[in-house]
Amino acid sequence: MCRHRVVANRLPVVVFPSTPDSRCDFLPGVPVAKAIVQIKQNSFGRIRCARRGWAGRWAGLLILTVLALPASALDMCQMCAAPFGATETADLTGLSLQELYDLDIVQPNVLGGHTHPAGQAMFGYEFMHMRMSGLYQGSQTISPAQAFAEGFKTVHTSMDMDMHMFDLMYAPTERLTLMTMLPYKTMSMKHLTSAGLNFNQSAEGIGDLEVMGMITIFGDILKGGPRLLLNVGLSFPTGSINVKDHKDGNPGQPSVLLEYFMQMGSGTFDPMPGLTFLDDSGRLSWGAQTLETVRLGRNGHGYRLGNEYRLSAWTSYGVTDWFAPSLRLDGRWWGDITGKDTGLNTNPTPEGRADLRDGRRLDLLFGLNLYAPKGIFKGTRLMLEGGLPVYQHLHGPQLGTAWILSAGCTYAF
Amino acid sequence: MRSEPAIVKAKGPPAFLQKPAAAGVRAWLWLALAATCVWPAELRAQSALQREYEIKAAYLYNFINYIDWPADSLPPAGGTITIGIVGENPFGPAIDPLKGKQIKGRTLAVKQITTPKDLEACQIVFISVSEKARLPEIFGQLKDSKTLTVSEMDGFAAQGGIINFISERNKVRFEINPDAARRTGLTISSELLKLAKLVKS
Numbered sequence: 001m002c003r004h005r006v007v008a009n010r011l012p013v014v015v016f017p018s019t020p021d022s023r024c025d026f027l028p029g030v031p032v033a034k035a036i037v038q039i040k041q042n043s044f045g046r047i048r049c050a051r052r053g054w055a056g057r058w059a060g061l062l063i064l065t066v067l068a069l070p071a072s073a074l075d076m077c078q079m080c081a082a083p084f085g086a087t088e089t090a091d092l093t094g095l096s097l098q099e100l101y102d103l104d105i106v107q108p109n110v111l112g113g114h115t116h117p118a119g120q121a122m123f124g125y126e127f128m129h130m131r132m133s134g135l136y137q138g139s140q141t142i143s144p145a146q147a148f149a150e151g152f153k154t155v156h157t158s159m160d161m162d163m164h165m166f167d168l169m170y171a172p173t174e175r176l177t178l179m180t181m182l183p184y185k186t187m188s189m190k191h192l193t194s195a196g197l198n199f200n201q202s203a204e205g206i207g208d209l210e211v212m213g214m215i216t217i218f219g220d221i222l223k224g225g226p227r228l229l230l231n232v233g234l235s236f237p238t239g240s241i242n243v244k245d246h247k248d249g250n251p252g253q254p255s256v257l258l259e260y261f262m263q264m265g266s267g268t269f270d271p272m273p274g275l276t277f278l279d280d281s282g283r284l285s286w287g288a289q290t291l292e293t294v295r296l297g298r299n300g301h302g303y304r305l306g307n308e309y310r311l312s313a314w315t316s317y318g319v320t321d322w323f324a325p326s327l328r329l330d331g332r333w334w335g336d337i338t339g340k341d342t343g344l345n346t347n348p349t350p351e352g353r354a355d356l357r358d359g360r361r362l363d364l365l366f367g368l369n370l371y372a373p374k375g376i377f378k379g380t381r382l383m384l385e386g387g388l389p390v391y392q393h394l395h396g397p398q399l400g401t402a403w404i405l406s407a408g409c410t411y412a413f
Numbered sequence: 414m415r416s417e418p419a420i421v422k423a424k425g426p427p428a429f430l431q432k433p434a435a436a437g438v439r440a441w442l443w444l445a446l447a448a449t450c451v452w453p454a455e456l457r458a459q460s461a462l463q464r465e466y467e468i469k470a471a472y473l474y475n476f477i478n479y480i481d482w483p484a485d486s487l488p489p490a491g492g493t494i495t496i497g498i499v500g501e502n503p504f505g506p507a508i509d510p511l512k513g514k515q516i517k518g519r520t521l522a523v524k525q526i527t528t529p530k531d532l533e534a535c536q537i538v539f540i541s542v543s544e545k546a547r548l549p550e551i552f553g554q555l556k557d558s559k560t561l562t563v564s565e566m567d568g569f570a571a572q573g574g575i576i577n578f579i580s581e582r583n584k585v586r587f588e589i590n591p592d593a594a595r596r597t598g599l600t601i602s603s604e605l606l607k608l609a610k611l612v613k614s
Contacts, residue, residue, distance in 0.1 A: 089463070091510035092471035097479065100471055101608050104583050106461045117583030174583075222461050222580065 106221055114229065114276055114287070115214050116171035116412065117221055126165040126383075126408030133158040133402045135350075136359075136394040147397040148194040153348035156399050157198075159189040163207075165408075175216040182238070183207035187262055191249070191349070199249035203258055207239040208265040212272060219278075226279040231291060233272030239265020241301055241341075257343035259351040260305070267299025274310075283324075286315040298339055306335025306358055316369065326367035328385070333360040336395070350397040359394035361401060363387050383408045466507035468585045469578055473537060473563065476576065477516050479605040482536060483598045486559035490518040495534050497526040499551060500541030503565070529554045540564040540574070548572060559598045570612040575599065579610070588612045 092100065106117045116122060134141040135155060147155045167181040186204040193199075212233030219227030241263045247253035274291035293308040309332065316326035337354035344352040365387030372380045386405040394400060473496060488494065494516065502508070502525060514521045526532060538560050540551055545566050552573050555562065562574045569577040570590040575597065577588040589609035594601050 089506045089509055090467050092467050093474040093510060093514060095471055095475075097472075097475045097604065097608065100468055100475060101586065102584070103468055105465045105468065105580070105585060106583055119582035222465065222583070 114278060115177040115216065115221055115227075116169060118171050118174045120171050120412055122169040122410055122412040124165075124167045124169070124408060124410035126163075126167070126406055128161075128163045128165065128404065128406035130161045130163075130404045131158070131402040132161070132399045134400040135397040136392060136400040137396040137398075139391070139393045141400065142397060144192050147350060150397070152194075152350055152397070154191050154193045155349060155397060156351055157190045157192050158402075159187060159399055161185060161187045174221055177214045179210075179212045179214065181210045181212075185239075185264060189259075189262060193248075197248070201245040201249050201258060201262070203243040203245060203262045203264070205240050205243065205264045208270075209236040209238045210234070210272065211236070214276065226277070229276040229278065231272065231274035231276060231289075233274070233291075235266065235270040235272055235293065237265050237267050237269060237299065239263070239267075241265055241267040241299055256346075257341065259344065259349060260337060260341070260354070260357065261351060266295060266305045267301060268295050268297050268304050270295050283318040284315065285318075286313075288313040295338075301341040301343065303337050303339035303341050303354060305337055308332060308334040316367075321373050322371050324369040324371070326369060326385070328363075328365040328367065328387070330363040330365060330387075331361070334358060351399065356395055356398060359392065359396075359398060361389050361392040361394075363401070363404065364390045365404065379412045381410045381412075383410075463505065463507055465580070465585060466504045469565070470504055470508045470511055472578070472585065472587065473539070474511055474514065474516065474521070476537070476561065476563070476605070477521075479602040480561060480594075481600040481602075482561075483559050486598070487517075487536065488519060492519050493522045494519045494536050495522045495524055496537045496539060497524055497532060497535035498539045498541065499526045499532075500544035500547075503541055532558065532560070535560055537561045537563060540566075540569070542566045548574075561597070561599060562593075571614060573614055576609075577612070586610065590614060 092103075095103070104117065104120075135144065135147055135157075136142075137146075144155045144157065162185070164184040165181055166184075167179060169177055169179045171177040184204075184206050186202070188200055188202040191199050191201065210233055212231055215230045215232065217228050217230050219225060221227065243258050243263050244255040245258055247256045271294045272291060273294070274289060276287060276289040276291075278287040279285070289310070289312050291310045293310075295304040295307055298304050310330070311332075312328060312330040314326060314328035316324050318324040334357070336356075336358045340354040350356050365385050367383060367385035369384075370382040372378055384407050386403065388403045389401050392400050477494065496508075496511065498504070498508075508523050511521050512523050524531065524535075526535070526538070532538060532554055536559075538551075538555065540548065540562060542565060544551060548566075548569075549572075552562075561576065563576045563578070564574050565578040570588040570593070573590070573593050575590055575593045577590075579586050579588060587609055588611070589601060589606060590612045591601065591606065592614050
């Protein structure tokens with residue numbers, strides 16, 4: 001079995017048992033001694049793995065990175081002195097009585113946090129861009145020609161979605177944080193017909209409003225350490241399910257209903273239950289969350305979207321009190337549509353088919369977080385995160401996700 | 414609408430992502446996911462708790478500037494003002510910055526109280542929550558001393574303690590029992606009283 005340690009520059013170095021003939025579990029089939037040489041000869045996580053394909057290399061890199069980051073952070077925690085460390089003691093005797101009186105026990109920091117201490121509020125804005133491309137059938141892509149061979153007259157070749165998300169959080173008590181989020185989306189989709197014509201269709205508008213309560217059922221935000229939160233949310237159907245654009249993207253043509261995922265909302269009231277685990281230690285924080293979107297009933301067009309299940313895990317390390325990189329794995333599963341929108345009966349695309357909607361995907365995202373601990377921007381956090389799917393399996397032909405980039409800003413007060 | 418030649422192959426994600434993931438890869442991915450969820454249990458944050466006691470320690474230091482002791486109860490200039498801690502020390506290292514600090518021309522010292530006799534040398538006594546059941550007994554031992562009593566337990570000030578820390582909306586605030594201070598011979602400045610929640614015995 002491998003175990004890992006890290007060096008100061010946070011490159012993962014895998015240390016194996018000394019038995020020269022043993023096989024490494026991490027790189028199956030590769031003798032341990034060879035694996036050590038291969039790993040040490042390559043820099044910055046580029047692991048050469050002679051007996052595995054790209055998938056194996058990718059998984060190896062992913063695991064090394066995910067495992068090495070927290071461990072690296074712990075090592076550095078012990079080496080560095082900074083305001084984060086639980087073992088470092090701050091001398092606050094220089095503060096005046098009034099300053100002590102106004103001082104927060106739990107302060108917003110660069111690592112962020114899902115909940116807030118009583119009385120604290122936060123306003124946030126996030127911009128996200130998602131690029132979708134590639135027609136997936138299972139975990140493989142097929143060409144448009146193959147999709148046409150299945151009887152479709154038009155396929156989507158790519159889609160770009162921009163989302164502006166506004167959110168507001170407020171904690172009336174230490175154990176309850178309320179959050180509300182409202183997205184504004186713009187989408188542009190490229191189509192290709194079997195006759196070889198390309199055209200664009202686009203849509204924009206507000207999405208579904210989400211309101212959520214996060215209840216601390218284990219742990220205490222004031223005491224730090226592990227916490228378990230119960231998420232109780234509800235999505236309100238504020239997004240339109242009647243978004244249209246001109247047929248074939250031609251302004252001279254009449255407007256037609258756009259496909260399911262070009263619609264702004266679900267059209268139904270959707271409960272969103274979930275659990276969140278959070279923990280931190282000095283400069284390091286990590287957590288995991290499962291969040292479900294349960295679709296109930298049917299919307300005004302006679303269908304309901306499939307349920308969605310999300311499982312994500314993340315870790316973030318405060319290099320300084322204003323800078324923290326983060327790593328996140330985000331997995332999601334979603335189901336087929338129940339019923340169908342009769343307005344799409346004449347839509348000859350795979351995306352217009354209610355029975356070709358389900359899929360699952362795992363994204364790996366790397367983030368940079370900046371925080372202003374003092375000055376006129378005190379309490380402001382900036383986040384930048386980007387990533388791509390490391391696995392996706394879609395019931396298709398269905399457009400896959402190519403990459404995701406988001407940037408956000410929050411202000412706690 | 415724009416015309417394009419024949420069928421164009423869609424531009425997909427990088428080549429390695431288009432290949433089918435081996436069965437073992439999925440298992441590794443889930444293992445990595447699990448590893449980020451279940452990190453060793455010994456890693457426990459104490460930052461918020463430590464922060465709370467750093468604030469309380471700084472308050473103890475500040476209180477000395479806003480409280481006047483009778484002249485005969487403070488050591489002469491150059492002497493030592495002692496903060497005694499009765500019971501379990503909740504401050505941990507947060508109290509360390511106070512040790513050796515100069516205030517009112519005297520040096521600050523912190524000591525753990527182990528016998529009733531130790532109380533005599535203290536100008537400030539912090540009574541830990543662990544001593545809640547022994548509170549009447551401790552008050553009895555301090556009855557004739559000019560000692561500032563401080564704690565962080567419910568009802569401390571109402572029972573005759575002078576200053577009691579409370580947590581309010583993510584901040585450390587405090588209650589003061591002015592009658593108890595007066596009985597002890599301590600004079601509390603109006604600035605300190607203004608910030609405090611006043612409590613009667």
